[in-house]
Amino acid sequence: MTMAAWILLALGTATLCLDAYAIRKIYVSELYETHQFVAQGAMILFVPVLGALLSLCVCHESTSLSQKPPVDLVQDIDGTCSDIDYHG
Numbered sequence: 001m002t003m004a005a006w007i008l009l010a011l012g013t014a015t016l017c018l019d020a021y022a023i024r025k026i027y028v029s030e031l032y033e034t035h036q037f038v039a040q041g042a043m044i045l046f047v048p049v050l051g052a053l054l055s056l057c058v059c060h061e062s063t064s065l066s067q068k069p070p071v072d073l074v075q076d077i078d079g080t081c082s083d084i085d086y087h088g
Contacts, residue, residue: 022056026044
């Protein structure tokens with residue numbers, strides 16, 4: 001095999017691995033319903049690299065683990081307090 005054939009084989013293998021990873025990721029995700037999973041899988045198979053990257057960006061389960069939980073900054077405010085002075 002020539003060098004170009006090895007490069008094409010490596011690119012094809014990398015694309016197939018990326019597609020398989022993206023399909024597995026959306027399959028185990030609880031984000032999608034059945035018809036959405038089928039549509040995402042079709043997008044991954046028909047537009048391999050771009051579809052897989054888009055599906056992985058949408059399926060953001062792993063990013064929520066690395067982010068801090070939201071902070072409630074207004075938990076200590078009393079509903080009867082006000083900064084408005086009503087003296088007149």
